[in-house]
Amino acid sequence: MNNDKIFQKTEGRLYRFYEDQQKIKCLELECIDLGQQKERIRKDIQETNVFIEEESKSITYEERVQTSSNCTSYAERALINEIDKLEKEWIYVRKKLLKKRVKIRELEREISNIKNNIEMLSEENKRFIELKYGDKKSFEEIGQVLSMAKATAYRKREELINNIRIWINIIK
Incomplete structure (x- = not known):
């Protein structure tokens, strides 16, 4: 692979x-x-903090007891259904949380050697890399922030990319 391709690939890795x-x-x-x-959700399940609909909307003051073949009242069935819904929601949220944590670990593994490379740089060089690839600043803007000429910023980029490329190849 020629040097231009390697240079572009290294820059691409920094942007990523x-x-x-x-x-x-x-x-x-x-x-x-x-x-x-x-x-x-867990707290709601523990406290059984669920809303149970009234069994009847009739305005009578008689106590009605409804029985069924499985020996549970309407209120018990409603409470069980609501708790089941909460448990299903808890499982759904937990799965999403675990998937996101897996994705974080995958990304951290992918960027670990570039991160280590950047950590080894001087503070000024780290700042340059952050401005160029993190903040996507132009060479003029980088020159203003770091008090350097545009041409110096170009040379600095070349030097840093070549050093990072060498360290990436050594670490692999």
């Missing part, structure tokens, strides 16, 4: 690194929300 980091943050927020939902 920052995109994947953003995906991980979003997935973590979703996991927090799902965890809270799961806990609320």
Whole structure:
């Protein structure tokens, strides 16, 4: 493979690194929300905090007892049905939460060697990489933020990409 292709592939990996980091943050927020939902559902099940419809809307003051062949009243059946719905919802939310956590771990494994490469850089170089590939700033904007000329920013990119490429090949 020629150097231009390798350069482009390395840059692509850096762009994906920052995109994947953003995906991980979003997935973590979703996991927090799902965890809270799961806990609320669990609490509702424990407290049996469910709404039971009235058996009859008639305005009589007589106590009606309805029996059935399975020896459970309407209220008991309604309560059991509501708890079953809550348990199914709890299982659904738990599965979604587990799938999201699996996705987070997969993304973390994919980006681990690029992350390690970036961690080894100096603070100035890390900032350059973050501005260029994370924030997608132009060379002029990077030059203004880091107080360097546009030409220096181009050279810095070439140098950093080549160093990262070498370290990626060593780590593999």
